[in-house]
Amino acid sequence: MTARSVQAKTPVRGDLFDCRCPTRQLLDRIGTKWTSMAVKVLAQAAPGEVRFAELRRRMPGVSQKMLSVTLHNLVRDGLVTRRVEPTVPPRVHYRLTELGLSLEVPLAALRTWAEDHMAEIDYANTVNDAQADPTVTK
Numbered sequence: 001m002t003a004r005s006v007q008a009k010t011p012v013r014g015d016l017f018d019c020r021c022p023t024r025q026l027l028d029r030i031g032t033k034w035t036s037m038a039v040k041v042l043a044q045a046a047p048g049e050v051r052f053a054e055l056r057r058r059m060p061g062v063s064q065k066m067l068s069v070t071l072h073n074l075v076r077d078g079l080v081t082r083r084v085e086p087t088v089p090p091r092v093h094y095r096l097t098e099l100g101l102s103l104e105v106p107l108a109a110l111r112t113w114a115e116d117h118m119a120e121i122d123y124a125n126t127v128n129d130a131q132a133d134p135t136v137t138k
Contacts, residue, residue, distance in 0.1 A: 049093035
């Protein structure tokens with residue numbers, strides 16, 4: 001066994017405050033609204049699959065390109081599997097992996113927190129914006 005293969009199997013906890021830590025890049029990828037939506041849609045279908053077109057329909061506002069990039073990153077990170085049916089045109093199906101399913105719990109908690117506190121955040125934005133720009137009416 002090489003040092004590299006041992007390193008790949010040994011779980012290493014990241015240090016978010018180290019600018020070289022890959023945890024930062026991972027948080028950038030999983031912390032987007034599109035990732036959160038895609039994981040939610042796929043989790044609702046679990047253990048089933050969802051086709052690309054259906055994902056796009058269920059994620060209002062996402063462009064084809066952004067959904068493609070999001071899914072590519074999720075597949076690359078091992079959170080989603082991709083299956084292509086060799087038809088014309090090809091039918092592409094996505095499903096959460098076990099690791100991807102484990103991401104749904106913390107993302108659901110974050111979505112719930114955002115929904116529960118949005119009014120407070122909006123109010124704070126209004127107050128702070130008014131303080132920063134006295135021409136803004138309260």
